[in-house]
Amino acid sequence: MTITLEHYILLGTLLFLIGVAGFLIRRNIFLMFMSIELMMNGVNICFVSFARYYHDMAGQVFVIFVMTVAAAEAAVGLAIILILYRNRETLNADEFHLMKH
Amino acid sequence: MFATLFFYYLFVMILASAVLMITRKHIVHAVLYMLLMFFHIAGLYILLEAEFLAAVQLIVYAGAILVLYLFVIMLVNIRQLETLREQLFGHLPFALVSAGLLCAGVVGILIQETAFKDSPAAVQAATQMSNPELLGQALFTQYLFPFEVASLILLVALVGAVLLASRKI
Numbered sequence: 016m017t018i019t020l021e022h023y024i025l026l027g028t029l030l031f032l033i034g035v036a037g038f039l040i041r042r043n044i045f046l047m048f049m050s051i052e053l054m055m056n057g058v059n060i061c062f063v064s065f066a067r068y069y070h071d072m073a074g075q076v077f078v079i080f081v082m083t084v085a086a087a088e089a090a091v092g093l094a095i096i097l098i099l100y101r102n103r104e105t106l107n108a109d110e111f112h113l114m115k116h
Numbered sequence: 117m118f119a120t121l122f123f124y125y126l127f128v129m130i131l132a133s134a135v136l137m138i139t140r141k142h143i144v145h146a147v148l149y150m151l152l153m154f155f156h157i158a159g160l161y162i163l164l165e166a167e168f169l170a171a172v173q174l175i176v177y178a179g180a181i182l183v184l185y186l187f188v189i190m191l192v193n194i195r196q197l198e199t200l201r202e203q204l205f206g207h208l209p210f211a212l213v214s215a216g217l218l219c220a221g222v223v224g225i226l227i228q229e230t231a232f233k234d235s236p237a238a239v240q241a242a243t244q245m246s247n248p249e250l251l252g253q254a255l256f257t258q259y260l261f262p263f264e265v266a267s268l269i270l271l272v273a274l275v276g277a278v279l280l281a282s283r284k285i
Contacts, residue, residue: 056154056157
């Protein structure tokens, strides 16, 4: 019983789906951000397993770019959360409707 | 045999810590479960012969991004976090429908696609180079321009974050 590519794809997909579920069911803005990281990690697992099974380094190179974007996203996103918290005193994503008015 | 057992251990631990992460009431507990998940993903990268990425996973994700999250969580009022009321399953129907659609799509592709077969006799990197060497060679020759663009993205994020956090908006 060997581990095939499908096993890794399944793991990455399940991780991505858990991230989607977390993003949709939680209202805590921090947890929504962390769910995005979860989705990115699921995608990264798929990239690395493709790189391993097709012997192509492009997959691993792309994971580095995904990590770059994740770091940038965390920095900017958390700064925005801080500003929202300073103005609104809440962390519930449902109460952020500044653009509706 | 050992690799198989290790894979299933990582499989269970990654998914379990991810589920525990998105269901925690206290945000710091969720961050700690995310740390556990990052460590196991690093183990998975080692299993996939991507040693450099395993190290980067620990340094960038567990070392930098997670600490950034913890800092920001401690900057906001932690008591506010505890009193944040949310019904966990208020959006469950919507979440179930969209996750189900996504799952159906991915499974459909996986069933249809027959090319996803392990081909050990394929190319089998003829060179004796280690993983960081191979990665560096790909990154600094073929992917040099995207690499520079990535550095620009980081610069923009840095300036943007400083600007956003320092100014009164």
